[in-house]
Amino acid sequence: MSRSTIRNRVLGVCAAVCIAVSAAAIAQEHMNANERLCNTFRQDVIMGGKIDEAAKYATSDFKEHNLRLQADGLQAFIAKYRQMRAGSARRPRVSGAPPMPRPRWMLSGGNIVVFITPIPAHPDAAHRGQMVPASTHYDVWRLRDGKLAEHWD
Secondary structure (H helix, E strand, O other): OOHHHHHHHHHHHHHHHHHHHHHHHHHHHHHHHHHHHHHHHHHHHHHOOOHHHHHHHEEEEEEEOOOOOOEEOHHHHHHHHHHHHHHHHHOOOOOOOOOOOOOOEEEEEOOEEEEEEEEOOEEOOOOOOOEEOOEEEEEEEEEEOOEEEEEEO
């Protein structure tokens, strides 16, 4: 085999490796962007109460599957979220109850993002003097065209 043939094969393998690495990096960046979008929505809209910014993150036909906020469409979600938040503001905060912690793990693949959040044991708001045992909260997001399309928890 001539030197030029070996060199061309080596260059071909190097080019194939570069293309594969680039494709993996692009896919990873896409997953990271999806995780950032879900986390920003959670921080700004859900935790921060900036419900007027929801359209920036979610599709107009956004579906919320949470039983307390179940909504078909972004406007229905916004209305239910406002109502729920207004009700929460009237209830006194339980001493020692932790704020919702940040997700410890974020997993994504394709158009799905999953947040896994450990919840420590905390005082039970409904039963004074009792504790709610530690648990784990899961949020599952489905994205479409770079926006949130569905949410389950």
